[in-house]
Amino acid sequence: MTKSLFLLPGDGIGPEAMGEVRKIIAYMNSEQGAGFETDEGLVGGCAYDAHGSAISEGDMAKAMNADAVLFGAVGGPKWDEVPYEVRPEAGLLRLRKDLELFANLRPAICYPALANASSLKPELVEGLDILIVRELTGGVYFGEPKEIIDLGNGQKRGIDTQVYDTYEIERIASVAFELARTRKNRVCSMEKRNVMKSGVLWNQVVTETHKRAFSDVELEHMLADAGGMQLVRAPKQFDVIVTDNLFGDMLSDVAAMLTGSLGMLPSASLGAPDAKTGKRKALYEPVHGSAPDIAGKGIANPIAMIASFAMCLRYSFNMVAEADRLEKAIANVLDQGIRTGDIMADGCRQVGTSEMGDAILKEFSALSA
Numbered sequence: 001m002t003k004s005l006f007l008l009p010g011d012g013i014g015p016e017a018m019g020e021v022r023k024i025i026a027y028m029n030s031e032q033g034a035g036f037e038t039d040e041g042l043v044g045g046c047a048y049d050a051h052g053s054a055i056s057e058g059d060m061a062k063a064m065n066a067d068a069v070l071f072g073a074v075g076g077p078k079w080d081e082v083p084y085e086v087r088p089e090a091g092l093l094r095l096r097k098d099l100e101l102f103a104n105l106r107p108a109i110c111y112p113a114l115a116n117a118s119s120l121k122p123e124l125v126e127g128l129d130i131l132i133v134r135e136l137t138g139g140v141y142f143g144e145p146k147e148i149i150d151l152g153n154g155q156k157r158g159i160d161t162q163v164y165d166t167y168e169i170e171r172i173a174s175v176a177f178e179l180a181r182t183r184k185n186r187v188c189s190m191e192k193r194n195v196m197k198s199g200v201l202w203n204q205v206v207t208e209t210h211k212r213a214f215s216d217v218e219l220e221h222m223l224a225d226a227g228g229m230q231l232v233r234a235p236k237q238f239d240v241i242v243t244d245n246l247f248g249d250m251l252s253d254v255a256a257m258l259t260g261s262l263g264m265l266p267s268a269s270l271g272a273p274d275a276k277t278g279k280r281k282a283l284y285e286p287v288h289g290s291a292p293d294i295a296g297k298g299i300a301n302p303i304a305m306i307a308s309f310a311m312c313l314r315y316s317f318n319m320v321a322e323a324d325r326l327e328k329a330i331a332n333v334l335d336q337g338i339r340t341g342d343i344m345a346d347g348c349r350q351v352g353t354s355e356m357g358d359a360i361l362k363e364f365s366a367l368s369a
């Protein structure tokens, strides 16, 4: 059976990182008969340059019909002045919304070899394995009204609206509880019920969902600001964290640095399983952005992108053994002391994007033999 992959490399370091995944796909097709069929499109600033929008209707349709979408990164200073509606990030937000990718899984794993690369003491992050489950299609990113209005007195007002309905909280909480059952069976829900009505509802619905269907899972509630503090004080206390779109965005960048670099964190954005086929729409993307400060230099860390492809193998194609091998290949390469600049340490060998990708592919093929 063919497996269709739609690649959207995007801007900045997106295409550089995606290039390393392309090599792995080519290897899996030629050496393992994996049967991936790939197509590619434009998203973000490069799409705006080509046709004046952050993603074309044609590419949206391809993303909609693919078994999985692989996404690099979008944005950069070149497009700072383009109209808000067609800014590069709008392409990613439209993909998430139109494909209804409500569940964003962001695992933060500290590979043993990288315990020294974290800004925290090694003993705080050694063995770290947490999963942030971020709600991705609601909240302040999408709530209406969202506008800047002129108050007519020389003042303007910027408005964003945080909105959550019961069903949105219920379905993301259920995903978090189900995933916790495959891990350490603990969920920490984060909101700000002390100042936000949406936080009060979030807390109530998570509690009710837990009581109704997941009472075997340990549940804790934490205010999101305190949660940020606890993430850097004692991160290993967490197993699964479930939180809203904005808090999830911020807390996962924090978690990234526990693992050594933003260049290490993959993610999977998943929709609901189709009632008939059981298949879910899915997009896989690194947590980092387009990193304009290092784009074009061939030094970006491709591990977040490669690990996102490992998540794709696991969640979209049920290729669990291959996903495990690819993740093991990453760990082995790090054990060998091969490092991109962002995770460089004394006694290690610094390499560029392409050498890191080659080293992971070599290890992956050795593990597959």
Ligand SMILES: NC(=O)C1=CN([C@@H]2O[C@H](COP(=O)(O)OP(=O)(O)OC[C@H]3O[C@@H](n4cnc5c(N)ncnc54)[C@H](O)[C@@H]3O)[C@@H](O)[C@H]2O)C=CC1
Pocket (backbone or CB within 6 Å): 013, 072, 073, 074, 075, 076, 077, 089, 092, 261, 262, 263, 264, 285, 286, 287, 288, 289, 290, 291, 292, 293, 294, 299, 300, 301, 302, 304, 342
């Ligand atoms: N999913 C996406 O496409 C995202 C896009 N963005 C966009 O990216 C642009 C830049 O945003 P920033 O806030 O600078 O965030 P960023 O994640 O692009 O970069 C933050 C810092 O981390 C470093 N970094 C990130 N990924 C790296 C990698 N793979 N290897 C080595 N170093 C890495 C960068 O060099 C930079 O110093 C903006 O236009 C922003 O809107 C930001 C986040 C997510």
Ligand SMILES: CC(C)CC(=O)C(=O)O
Pocket (backbone or CB within 6 Å): 089, 092, 093, 249, 287
């Ligand atoms: C639309 C994105 C640029 C927002 C973001 O930072 C993210 O989703 O990680």
Ligand SMILES: [Mg+2]
Pocket (backbone or CB within 6 Å): 249, 250, 253, 287
């Ligand atoms: Mg982010």
